Amino acid sequence: MSANNMEEVLMELTGKNIVYVGGFGGIGLETCKQLLQKGVANLMILGKAWNESAYKELNSVDPQRVCQFIEFDVTCGLERTRTVFAQIAEKFGNIDMLINGASISDEKDYNLIIATNFTGTINATLVAYDLMDKSRGGKGGVVVNISSVAALTPFHVLPIYSATKGGILNFTRALAHLEPKTGITLYTICPGITDTKHWDNVHCFQGKYLGLKERSRHAFPSQSTLDCATNIIKAIQAHKNGSTWMCDLGQLKMVEIKNFWFPNKENKNGEQCCKPECG
Template sequence: MEEVKLDLSGKNIVIIGGFGGIGFETCKLLIQKGVANLMILHKTWNESASKELRSIDAAGVCQYMEFDLTCGLEKTRQVFAQIMEKFGSIDVLINGAGICDEQDFSIIIAVNFTGTINTTLVAYDLMDKSRGGKGGVVVNISSVAALTPFPVLPVYSATKGGILNFTRALAHLEPKTGITLYSICPGITDTKHWEQVRHFQGRELCFKEKMRGRPFSTQTPMACAANVVKAIEAHKNGVTWMCDLGQLKLVEIKNFWTPPHHRQEHEQQDEQQQNQENEQS
């Protein structure tokens, strides 16, 4: 089967966390790809980042709305309704915001897990072909901590692992909804994200100090963003991407349990295959 690539030109894109390190570099690349509209949802305004984006945004496609991922489901619906009024449709949602300071684990869960679920489900309802939408793409930025949990960041690792499985589950509905979903797991990247890690289990702990003396390689936000865009253009439903040390690759996640109805299908297939082999022998 011929692979279908996603042409980003002319697309309406919403990116959450677009003023962050990886998100900001992703925004620059999306503008260069010729998107029709790019809505940045971020908790706070960033004048310097906005100025840099405007300098390359000759077509004026980039817009900003204040958005706090902890605002709840109803407020999220209201924000996305405003975007629909502006754009008419949303082609791609990129959930790129996240925090990793474990001083208050409830905030990590609210932002990384609950907030991302809320934005995904709201966009999902708007895109769903079975509900009158035209389909679309949801890109959830997870972390390599979802693949191999970080001992110093247990709650962060749990939220990112949760989002990965949440995304994989929804991706199974793509034939009905027309919505492509997948996760992208960046490795450790040189952003403020990691510099702000200060607390773990009630005591002061700097992540960089913890890792000092150990092999500790990172990547630039620009290198990571380039691979994020490559993954989006590859347009593969239900997969898990890892972008680490400037490299992009697919990660195979094995299923260790088969649902009962799938077991019956497999048993029927095995029986048919056995019957065919018996007829040939």
């Protein structure tokens, strides 16, 4: 499916209560601006550090809509994550959407990159999942996990970064299968190289300075944060459970991820079946 065919299935963002983890980052900031322009009811940004200029920039988008901020380190662990999300749910009444956008690319400390990119995303997703789950009294909701093109084509110079992003992709796709029970829609968005500070001072897993941002001007063309954010919003509005989206060089494309193995099990007629739809 291309971005041109989305008009018939747009999800309404007006009136939604949204939590954005990493909303002060380059892509996150531009995406949050567009969320405010869409008329969301409440926007809560979770971030490791306060950013006064970013906060003022967001609150100038629409004087009637004030975004909020809670200091939050995604590596803080599950219990702290539960506490923060419980506070937000109490404040807003419910959480309609979680966007996980916190990420680092420096592999000098590989425990930190795994804790930030992968474990932090899992913890936030599962905590929001419990609050949204219809089978547990929730109202359903949406979880959007920001991955990377490194999940689609691994970066050989950044294998740990690629592993965390690939993990996010499969984690999201797996949980999406539970949507009929939980009422929670999940999808993954994979941005290409974007003009942010994300690639400044990056070290590869061997501890060597990579200089990817300097090289990207020649070998790796990049996109603006505005183009990336615009396509993230389009992917969110397309609202397709289990989908994977690539937004690169100003283009948005839904990527088909093929399954090559299925567990053998008996279908409803007692016959052996290896198709995922059989149960």
